[in-house]
Amino acid sequence: MPIRIAIVDDRASNRNILKDKLVRHGHFKVMLIAEDGKDFLQKMQQLDQEELPAVVLMDLEMPNMDGVAAIAAGSSLYPSVKFVVLTIFDDEDKIFKAIKAGAFGYLLKDESAEDITDMLWQMYESGAGPISPGIAFKILQLVQNNNLTMVGKPAYVPQKSFFDLTEREKEILALLVQGLLYKEIGAKLNISTNTAKKHVINIYNKLHVNSRAQAMNLAYEKGLL
Amino acid sequence: MPIRIAIVDDRASNRNILKDKLVRHGHFKVMLIAEDGKDFLQKMQQLDQEELPAVVLMDLEMPNMDGVAAIAAGSSLYPSVKFVVLTIFDDEDKIFKAIKAGAFGYLLKDESAEDITDMLWQMYESGAGPISPGIAFKILQLVQNNNLTMVGKPAYVPQKSFFDLTEREKEILALLVQGLLYKEIGAKLNISTNTAKKHVINIYNKLHVNSRAQAMNLAYEKGLL
DNA sequence: ATTGTCCTTATCCGATTGGATTATAGTTAT
DNA sequence: ATAACTATAATCCAATCGGATAAGGACAAT
DSSP states (O other): OOEEEEEEOSOHHHHHHHHHHHHHHSSEEEEEEESSHHHHHHHHHTSOGGGOOSEEEEOSSOSSSOHHHHHHHHHHHOTTSEEEEEESOOOHHHHHHHHHHTOSEEEETTSOHHHHHHHHHHHHHHOOOOBOHHHHHHHHHHHHHSOOOOTTSOOOOHHHHSOOOOHHHHHHHHHHHTTOOHHHHHHHHTSOHHHHHHHHHHHHHHHTOOSHHHHHHHHHHTTOO | OOEEEEEEOSOHHHHHHHHHHHHHHSSEEEEEEESSHHHHHHHHHTSOGGGOOSEEEEOSSOSSSOHHHHHHHHHHHOTTSEEEEEESOOOHHHHHHHHHHTOSEEEETTSOHHHHHHHHHHHHHHOOOOBOHHHHHHHHHHHHHSOOOOOOOOOOOOOOOSSOOOHHHHHHHHHHHTTOOHHHHHHHHTSOHHHHHHHHHHHHHHHTOOSHHHHHHHHHHHTOO
16 A cells, blocks of 8 residues: 655655655655645645545745645644655754644755655654654754753753752852852851861762862753752 | 764673674774763763763663763763763653753664664764654654743843953863863963963953852853853 | 761861962064 | 063962861661
8 A cells, every 4th residue: 555645845846856756666656746835735625535645745945835834734634644844954943843833754855865765664664753864963952952841741850860969068069169168168157167078079979070160060050059 | 083982881781782883883982881870970080081982872771870860960071972872762751851961862772783883973974963763753742742942042142241351261261161170271272281370360360250160150150151 | 776878077198279470472552 | 663462381389179088976767
């Protein structure tokens, strides 16, 4: 049973080359070809249920209605259809918008035609959306650098889970980071200089660091305070 | 020039097989092997700057200190080192935590050894973190299903510095903040230890501070870097 | 009752830092 | 062209820091 495919791209040459590669592979059947988002949605309306494509390969920059808008509309109207972006653009903004619109995969056109058909086929076998390696890494960075909250999960509990400093040690770390001398830490907490120092050494051991500067780096970057 | 690699896994057989595959590939040099997070951080401390691994292959479930904690600590202490998860776990929670901790890539152990070495090599050539296809799709779903906010830089007008450090001084401040010794700063910039020190003293005078810790505070809080 | 953890104090020692000072060469400004 | 600034380099010295080690008391958990 071949995989039913739709192709949406404003450049005729792209459409033809891609269609060629897909049919040559043998496992794909191109059901629909459109040259922009509007065209795509109109042609989709004219299809019967069993003619609906399983996968839509969607370019992004197109006249009339661009790929993001088409995906947003299409993924609502046809929930069973997988929308896979196929474009030359790899900037974070477009990736993000396409995913949010409901993209199931994201492939780059500089991928070889063989790789593209392979990844589409693999998608069919594994059920996972096809994603070009470079794009995958950019998505990872999106997660890394942004405020993403795991639904249902308490979302990132750094100080408890990673390093278990005692309350006293956190207190001393806070002062240490402010640049106080052992002497000053002791004075502030009414303990001896030596005690303050002992705490600091213990903190270093727990954090696996061996200088104040490294401890400060961890404290700042992992929010230990 | 071979890629310097570290392996962290609690199972000896995993470590050995992986090391074998890597050295056989020819482009990798295994610098460090550890059996858990704690062991890893300790051994890292004993390495010189030029012995630091470029890539750390990190298992997730380990005794003493798990991979997420090790990545969290390690990515702060060694910003230049890339941490790549290599595990059998593919549940969203672990993926999410690992990425948030600073993972640069995420590979599954059911990948063939050839694929793993290939992806590592490709990482070296493209600069993008290696990610197993199935994992890439799950990350995409993370973005799709959660509240992610695109943060462009909040601009944060860089105050044109009340403290006008020279370019050289900013350069040295950056290294100073990373916790390098005068000796190491000198080596990195090809100047003498004494010169490095002299610059640091000048910086302190301009910032009106008199310790590394205080300078770090200013640097972090005023965004001098 | 005993183990374990945390907080406290202390000493010794080598390594590192911070301060003061001097000096030369290259660049920029006026 | 001359002054001012910057980057480079060195030495001396006192203070501080990091590491190892020891040990007593408080308190909780078993």
